[in-house]
Amino acid sequence: xxxxxxxxxxxxxxxxILAGRAxxxxxxxxxxxxxxxxxxxxxxxLCAHEIEKGQVVRVESEHSAxxxxxxxxxxxxxxxxxxxxxxxxxxxENVFAAGYSRLPIVMMAVNRTVGPPWNIWADHxxxxxxxxxxxxxxxxxDNQEVGDTTLLAxxxxxxxxxxxxxxxxxDAFILSHTMTPTEIPEQEAVDRFLPPLDLPHRIGAHPRxxxxxDMPHETEAHRAQHAEAMTSVEAxxxxxxxxxxxHFGRRPPDPIVPxxxxxAEIVLVTxxxxxxxxxxxxxxxxxxxxxxxALRVRLFRPFPAAAIERALRGRRVGVVDRDCxxxxxxxxxxxxxxxxxxxxxxxxxxxxxxxxxxxPHHITRILDDLGxxxxxxxxxxxxxx
Amino acid sequence: MAxxxxxxxxxxxxxxxxxxxxxxxxxxxxxxMSIVHQFLGRAAGDRPVQLVIPTCCAIVAAGPFPWSSYGAxxxxxxxxxxxxxxxxxxxxxxxxxxxxxxxxxxxxxxxFDIGMATVSGAAERNEDILYLCYDNEIYGNTGGQRxxxxxxxxxxxxxxxxxxxxxxxxxxxxxxHRIPYVATVSLAHPDDALRKxxxxxxxxxxxxxxxxxxxxxGWKSEPGDGVELIRLAVKSxxxxxxxxxGGRRFVINVEPEMTPGALExxxxxxxxxxxxxxxxxxxREAIADEWDYLRARAAQGAARNA
Ligand code: SF4
Numbered sequence: 001x002x003x004x005x006x007x008x009x010x011x012x013x014x015x016x017i018l019a020g021r022a023x024x025x026x027x028x029x030x031x032x033x034x035x036x037x038x039x040x041x042x043x044x045x046l047c048a049h050e051i052e053k054g055q056v057v058r059v060e061s062e063h064s065a066x067x068x069x070x071x072x073x074x075x076x077x078x079x080x081x082x083x084x085x086x087x088x089x090x091x092x093e094n095v096f097a098a099g100y101s102r103l104p105i106v107m108m109a110v111n112r113t114v115g116p117p118w119n120i121w122a123d124h125x126x127x128x129x130x131x132x133x134x135x136x137x138x139x140x141x142d143n144q145e146v147g148d149t150t151l152l153a154x155x156x157x158x159x160x161x162x163x164x165x166x167x168x169x170x171d172a173f174i175l176s177h178t179m180t181p182t183e184i185p186e187q188e189a190v191d192r193f194l195p196p197l198d199l200p201h202r203i204g205a206h207p208r209x210x211x212x213x214d215m216p217h218e219t220e221a222h223r224a225q226h227a228e229a230m231t232s233v234e235a236x237x238x239x240x241x242x243x244x245x246x247h248f249g250r251r252p253p254d255p256i257v258p259x260x261x262x263x264a265e266i267v268l269v270t271x272x273x274x275x276x277x278x279x280x281x282x283x284x285x286x287x288x289x290x291x292x293x294a295l296r297v298r299l300f301r302p303f304p305a306a307a308i309e310r311a312l313r314g315r316r317v318g319v320v321d322r323d324c325x326x327x328x329x330x331x332x333x334x335x336x337x338x339x340x341x342x343x344x345x346x347x348x349x350x351x352x353x354x355x356x357x358x359x360p361h362h363i364t365r366i367l368d369d370l371g372x373x374x375x376x377x378x379x380x381x382x383x384x385x
Numbered sequence: 386m387a388x389x390x391x392x393x394x395x396x397x398x399x400x401x402x403x404x405x406x407x408x409x410x411x412x413x414x415x416x417x418m419s420i421v422h423q424f425l426g427r428a429a430g431d432r433p434v435q436l437v438i439p440t441c442c443a444i445v446a447a448g449p450f451p452w453s454s455y456g457a458x459x460x461x462x463x464x465x466x467x468x469x470x471x472x473x474x475x476x477x478x479x480x481x482x483x484x485x486x487x488x489x490x491x492x493x494x495x496x497f498d499i500g501m502a503t504v505s506g507a508a509e510r511n512e513d514i515l516y517l518c519y520d521n522e523i524y525g526n527t528g529g530q531r532x533x534x535x536x537x538x539x540x541x542x543x544x545x546x547x548x549x550x551x552x553x554x555x556x557x558x559x560x561x562h563r564i565p566y567v568a569t570v571s572l573a574h575p576d577d578a579l580r581k582x583x584x585x586x587x588x589x590x591x592x593x594x595x596x597x598x599x600x601x602x603g604w605k606s607e608p609g610d611g612v613e614l615i616r617l618a619v620k621s622x623x624x625x626x627x628x629x630x631g632g633r634r635f636v637i638n639v640e641p642e643m644t645p646g647a648l649e650x651x652x653x654x655x656x657x658x659x660x661x662x663x664x665x666x667x668x669r670e671a672i673a674d675e676w677d678y679l680r681a682r683a684a685q686g687a688a689r690n691a
Contacts, residue, residue, distance in 0.1 A: 028480040030473055055476045059469060060506030067466035067503065071437075071473025074460055077480070079473075097463050203458050203474070205433055205485075207403065211461040213449040 008175035011147030012108040013045030018190040023078040026196025028053035032068025036087035062087040066094035073103035076202035085112035099134025104157035121355020122171040125323040136166040137301040230302040255299035264293025281363035305339035318370040329379030348379035403456035410454035415608025417598030428582030439467035441492035468507035493520040493534035508562040521600035538663035547661025563632030564591040573616035605656025621647035635682035
């Protein structure tokens with residue numbers, strides 16, 4: 001284990017290089033890559049390192065990047081790509097194809113505003129638009145978490161009880177380009193943690209069609225199996241947390257991460273880096289005698305609805321969305337509403353949409369507003385100036 | 386040159402023991418793509434193959450889950466992803482020391498149109514793929530809309546009074562990528578067709594075969610006329626049969642007889658040309674122009690070789 005000063009892009013990149021090399025004992029590693037700000041450093045790192053029994057194909061579009069990953073994965077190889085924003089939007093058709101083909105591809109997605117208007121800063125709308133593509137989705141808070149989650153995502157995705165692709169999301173620039181000291185594991189430890197991929201439906205020499213026509217009742221059955229695989233993710237993930245800790249000495253965070261929740265009356269629900277700012281604002285509120293708490297949603301698909309329901313019982317809730325679904329409101333908010341106990345006061349605050357810097361005093365304003373509310377109103381945009 | 390019997394070929398000892406496309410598939414009667422598969426099965430012999438088929442009639446032909454009309458492993462892909470998925474299968478075989486030949490089997494929609502960037506990318510990277518485009522000059526799978534492979538004058542459901550635009554020169558485009566091998570394949574010239582398919586299967590790098598594929602449903606022609614139509618297309622010079630090595634050396638494989646009446650017959654036998662009232666003198670001009678170009682390129686190639 002070595003401690004390096006790296007950006008989250010490189011933390012993810014190192015995890016992929018190690019995971020790719022680990023499958024030299026299996027059918028190898030393959031990746032299709034295409035640049036887009038702010039994920040490019042990740043694939044540059046990948047392209048600069050030799051991976052035994054591995055191939056990185058520099059393709060002509062994001063759509064083909066995922067096409068290549070689909071091909072590698074179908075042939076039983078470990079596979080990875082990275083993308084962001086409009087790149088993800090362009091890739092979308094094949095993101096769905098990978099999901100519905102139950103291919104355990106891992107993708108690192110840097111959350112960036114979808115244009116136009118063109119904007120390279122953090123916004124969760126790009127990956128949230130892919131929430132129905134059948135992928136597992138994690139949203140990370142710091143560089144260590146990005147690296148660790150990328151690594152464990154392979155184990156989770158490739159577990160026979162799961163067999164689903166996984167997306168590891170992180171906030172543009174706030175993480176992608178910010179260097180922090182990060183533990184990079186040794187190859188031998190990764191080799192022990194990550195068994196070779198054995199894809200049950202891989203294409204081989206036998207006549208069969210992968211991805212063919214389905215009648216309605218069969219598609220329904222396939223979707224039901226897919227949904228069922230999603231429901232096993234949380235249990236498998238908790239096993240992986242244990243295993244990860246025993247191999248690397250640190251425990252990856254739970255699907256939801258509470259902060260000062262024990263006696264909290266008002267709670268802010270966040271995703272990604274906003275959680276760190278929310279903690280600061282909660283501390284400040286506590287000093288003023290306000291019983292505030294925060295809850296970070298780390299696993300968005302499958303949505304940990306039962307855990308969220310338990311966590312929000314009897315609280316007044318503010319959901320902080322760094323995204324906007326026009327005509328509805330924050331996407332995290334609508335998901336939290338579906339999981340929270342009925343009659344919970346849940347107010348939606350859309351803030352930092354398009355990447356504006358969310359500061360502690362912005363979150364304090366949200367806490368003040370939430371504390372003063374008798375009932376929830378329509379979702380509000382919080383201007384951050 | 387020998388021509389196929391009964392408009393197709395019977396299974397013989399020379400063929401792949403398991404046909405690539407089995408009986409009982411859902412192709413229309415007289416579909417040229419069925420004949421392409423018969424040729425491919427004979428050409429492939431016992432080579433291990435994997436097929437990548439982007440959205441087109443050829444994937445509908447596979448039939449619904451859990452059956453498969455294909456006697457070979459097939460990966461069905463999204464419309465524009467044939468060449469990208471095939472790229473990965475070829476690398477996967479190489480990394481694992483497998484002899485599998487990866488064949489991307491796509492229609493004109495997936496090649497000339499929506500898949501163009503993907504095909505160009507894979508060709509530019511010289512991926513180890515045999516890319517076979519069976520070109521029925523129409524979106525057949527969706528019921529017969531114009532593609533950029535549709536010839537001028539053909540009526541389609543989206544050009545009901547006849548297509549006004551000329552067919553895209555896909556062979557020229559692929560040759561411009563300077564890939565190892567590009568060839569046109571005539572279903573009416575089985576010796577030449579099989580030789581090209583075998584050569585292309587054995588070569589390394591990106592190889593592109595273009596096969597004009599009769600589509601009775603879209604061409605409004607008799608199902609039994611398919612091979613005859615291709616013969617007429619070749620005889621009239623409308624479908625030049627040639628190959629290009631490395632994007633530079635052009636070799637003409639079949640000299641068109643320019644038989645009187647061949648061009649008239651080719652058009653008269655297809656309902657799709659009847660509506661627009663096609664101007665054959667214009668078609669003749671285009672054919673003459675194309676042959677001038679091809680002969681000049683072939684002569685250059687011969688001179689360089691001498
Ligand atoms: S529509 Fe044309 S290409 Fe498609 S199966 Fe029928 S004849 Fe063949």
